[in-house]
Amino acid sequence: MKTQDIMARLQAKYPLEKEYLQAVQEVLESIEEVYNQHPEFEKAKIVERMVEPDRIFTFRVTWVDDRGEVQTNLGYRIQFNSAIGPYKGGLRFHKAVTPSMLKFLGFEQTFKNALTTLPMGGAKGGSDFDPVGKSNDEIMRFCQAFMLELWNCIGPDQDIPAGDVGVGGREIGYLYGMYKKLARQYNTGVLTGKGGTWGGSILRPEATGFGALYFTQHLLHKAGKSIEGKKVALSGFGNVAWGAATKARELGAKVVAISGPDGVCEIPGGITPEMIDYMLVMRASNRNKVQDMADKFPGEAIFTAGKKAWSIPCDIALPCAFQNELSEDDAKELKANGCWCCCEVSNMGCQPEAIHFFQHNGILFAPGKAVNAGGVATSGLEMTQNAEHISWSGKEVDEKLHFIMKSIHEQCVKFGTQPDGTVDYVKGANIAGFMKVAQAMLEQGTV
């Protein structure tokens, strides 16, 4: 297998799918050497099969807004790979959603889910529906219309969607309500991220952020460092940023920046529990403005329009928002301001040139598919609880999440340790995830 040849073919076939091509290129570059030591992979055309989704559902979603006007959006579910378990992955509601974006996310999800140690295949879905400025009723009507099309593509042993950007507990509730009505079954395990009184797992809302910080702790420990007293800049203020800020604070770090599409809020004294709670209010408002934090906490949070979190001096950068949110220029600015570690919490949050810069300038870096896997892992734990008709305590879930993040870190070290003793976490995560999926595909024959 030659990465260049496969990429040339995919570029010719999908010339407009930039994010998808970017994600595939990163994985293929990492695995090429190992892959070529396994002629049985080459013979079974594992890579050629793995880069294509098993199937893609595309559907029209029509709903009526608060003014009585008919609105039409597109909905998608991409079932990417089911070699090691049923399709599993989130739904993204965002105005920029395209098949390319969901294909990149589904591809990444396949390897991430393999890293969790749990039996889950990879999927992603969503819509170009824009939640910004929508009322609660509009969100509900959209979710119901979306599920009207999706419901018979999914099932607790078939495909289990969850949240992602623009889809949180509220949306999962509305989606589940309509699913139940259509399926006429209480299939609790068909969605994860549910409410606590109807099958949701304790700690699922926190899990992506908490898991990211547990992973960061392991990475820092391995490098002989600790998180206590360190300054953390994070982007976004949604569910993931909220969990990350909570745990970073708990572990003794100081969160000095959060951001939004409108700009950055610098918090020189470090984020407070009141501010962390207010992030939830900001998310629920659908305004999508981080300036609201500065308006609520004048003097403590200082808003600058048009700037990113990466302009604020920090030790550790945690991208928690969107793909490609951190560019090479941002990486250079971070380094110039003293940053020495970046753990990607968003999926593909850093541009390839930024990762290259980090890796060649002694900045510790780990990729999203390892760092943020605690979210989907806890979804996996929710599925187990649902299948057993029980619920675990917060302590039990947290212990399991800890164990999983430790194991993901160990897999990265196993497959990513370089001759000089440092760990290439990108390589480690990609090879570990790939080997598991490839082996399963091989054993299941040519399907």
Ligand code: 2IT
């Ligand atoms: O990117 C992700 O891993 C998620 N959005 C969570 C997916 C899930 O099934 O919990």
